[in-house]
Amino acid sequence: MRHRAAYVAFDRFPSSKGSAVHIAQMADELFDRYGGGLLGVIGGGDLPRYQREGTREIARFDARIPNLIDRAEAFSGWVADHLAPHWETLEVCHVRDPWSALPAVADGRRHKVVYEVNGLPSIEMGHTWPWAAPSTLGKIRELERFCLERSDAVVVPSRVIGDAVRERGVPEHKVHLVPNGADVPGATERPADAPERYVIYVGAMQPWQGLDVLMRVFARLADLDGLRLVVCASVPERRAKPVRRLAERLGVADRIDWRFTLPHHEVAAWLAHAEASVAPLTGCARNLDQGCAPLKVIESMAAGVPVVASDLPAVRELMADGEHGRLVPADRPAELARAIRVLLEYPHEAAAMGRRGREHIEEGLTWARSRARLAEVYRTLDR
Amino acid sequence: MTRCTVTTGFFVLGRCGQAAAGSCPHCARPVCAAHAAPGGACPECAAARGYRTQDPHDPTWVGNRRRDYYQRSSRTYQDTYWYSSFDEYDRGAFNPGDDYSYGGDWGPDDDTGFVDS
Ligand SMILES: [Zn+2]
Ligand SMILES: [Zn+2]
Numbered sequence: 001m002r003h004r005a006a007y008v009a010f011d012r013f014p015s016s017k018g019s020a021v022h023i024a025q026m027a028d029e030l031f032d033r034y035g036g037g038l039l040g041v042i043g044g045g046d047l048p049r050y051q052r053e054g055t056r057e058i059a060r061f062d063a064r065i066p067n068l069i070d071r072a073e074a075f076s077g078w079v080a081d082h083l084a085p086h087w088e089t090l091e092v093c094h095v096r097d098p099w100s101a102l103p104a105v106a107d108g109r110r111h112k113v114v115y116e117v118n119g120l121p122s123i124e125m126g127h128t129w130p131w132a133a134p135s136t137l138g139k140i141r142e143l144e145r146f147c148l149e150r151s152d153a154v155v156v157p158s159r160v161i162g163d164a165v166r167e168r169g170v171p172e173h174k175v176h177l178v179p180n181g182a183d184v185p186g187a188t189e190r191p192a193d194a195p196e197r198y199v200i201y202v203g204a205m206q207p208w209q210g211l212d213v214l215m216r217v218f219a220r221l222a223d224l225d226g227l228r229l230v231v232c233a234s235v236p237e238r239r240a241k242p243v244r245r246l247a248e249r250l251g252v253a254d255r256i257d258w259r260f261t262l263p264h265h266e267v268a269a270w271l272a273h274a275e276a277s278v279a280p281l282t283g284c285a286r287n288l289d290q291g292c293a294p295l296k297v298i299e300s301m302a303a304g305v306p307v308v309a310s311d312l313p314a315v316r317e318l319m320a321d322g323e324h325g326r327l328v329p330a331d332r333p334a335e336l337a338r339a340i341r342v343l344l345e346y347p348h349e350a351a352a353m354g355r356r357g358r359e360h361i362e363e364g365l366t367w368a369r370s371r372a373r374l375a376e377v378y379r380t381l382d383r
Numbered sequence: 384m385t386r387c388t389v390t391t392g393f394f395v396l397g398r399c400g401q402a403a404a405g406s407c408p409h410c411a412r413p414v415c416a417a418h419a420a421p422g423g424a425c426p427e428c429a430a431a432r433g434y435r436t437q438d439p440h441d442p443t444w445v446g447n448r449r450r451d452y453y454q455r456s457s458r459t460y461q462d463t464y465w466y467s468s469f470d471e472y473d474r475g476a477f478n479p480g481d482d483y484s485y486g487g488d489w490g491p492d493d494d495t496g497f498v499d500s
């Protein structure tokens with residue numbers, strides 16, 4: 001099978017992380033438009049190395065290479081090998097990171113390259129890999145710049161990331177805003193093991209997610225009898241160890257319910273029946289400079305639950321303070337706790353915020369709308 | 384009855400489960416009529432044949448792949464040393480580490496990726 005389109009991401013697919021939902025939506029739009037295509041992603045475990053669904057083919061990289069740079073480079077080589085048979089027929093190659101992009105932007109290509117920037121490794125890796133030297137991050141930054149420069153279109157999920165990309169010298173006309181979306185779920189049954197009253201956190205466990213702040217917040221809400229915190233972690237249990245240790249130390253561990261790597265529709269049910277959804281993102285450079293496009297904020301609104309989130313530019317693009325929930329300064333447990341407390345004291349007002357959040361998604365932040373915008377980007381490439 | 388074990392689905396994966404019509408001549412797994420490629424191969428083995436040999440269990444695989452790829456991509460960069468510009472010092476920071484460094488471990492239940500919202 002020779003493909004006209006390819007979508008490449010250094011990400012496991014499928015998985016319970018937000019990135020997998022995003023990949024599914026974007027790749028589906030690409031493959032719809034080009035009559036199928038090749039999806040190159042990370043595999044391992046039970047996932048087959050090759051899979052075929054009609055005119056769609058999924059190839060998964062599953063070499064076990066412990067060092068991240070070695071692994072990323074091996075992935076680049078693997079991508080080059082997997083694009084090679086399609087080199088003559090390929091019209092669009094859509095990539096999500098520099099190591100996927102590198103083989104796609106090579107000389108002698110006739111296809112167009114769409115680079116979807118959800119974050120910049122040169123910024124991100126400094127936060128997740130504290131031992132990385134500034135000079136190393138500088139090399140990664142140069143790699144990013146090279147790939148961005150050679151791409152035909154750059155897709156960003158938020159204005160903040162758009163600014164970061166333009167700062168790297170990408171001209172305005174190449175940058176396209178394609179926001180993340182959510183599908184508004186129908187009525188969902190309350191999870192059988194859900195506590196009577198709970199606030200919820202959904203997502204991964206990196207330090208910049210602000211779970212340490214959330215633990216301190218919850219310690220301040222100890223007087224609220226029967227209120228529990230449900231953490232729906234998108235990552236395996238052992239990644240929660242540092243946060244759980246902190247919860248023990250703060251004396252809140254026995255009021256927290258943990259759920260790990262739940263399927264997407266189950267998370268939606270947990271969201272829908274919560275009193276509030278908390279996104280305590282920290283005000284670190286990672287979140288401020290490159291922004292982020294927190295899918296959890298969009299999905300919480302779609303589920304009709306009021307959101308209490310850090311007041312960061314990337315979050316403000318998605319929701320309004322007092323309208324869909326509350327925005328509070330980042331890294332301030334006392335203020336975050338107060339906002340949650342007020343929401344809980346005014347359930348009618350909270351419910352109204354939840355409803356308005358859902359309407360806000362229906363009106364402008366659905367996946368259908370995001371996909372239509374992406375389709376427009378592909379159309380501009382054809383011209 | 385033997386059932387087809389081919390993985391199906393794009394986002395949510397399942398097993399085909401149809402009655403098997405034969406077994407793949409390369410890996411011997413049972414395959415139904417709908418999933419058997421010409422020659423009776425399973426979709427995984429059939430697709431693999433379209434690409435260069437990918438055997439990550441071969442200890443030389445990564446090294447070969449990298450060297451081979453550098454040679455091709457160095458033309459792109461007009462710089463033979465682009466990749467080797469990530470030296471041992473750079474790499475050292477990216478060895479598997481603490482619980483926070485997602486992407487740091489590498490097991491079947493692990494995730495990877497550089498960025499996450
Ligand atoms: Zn086989
Ligand atoms: Zn089958």
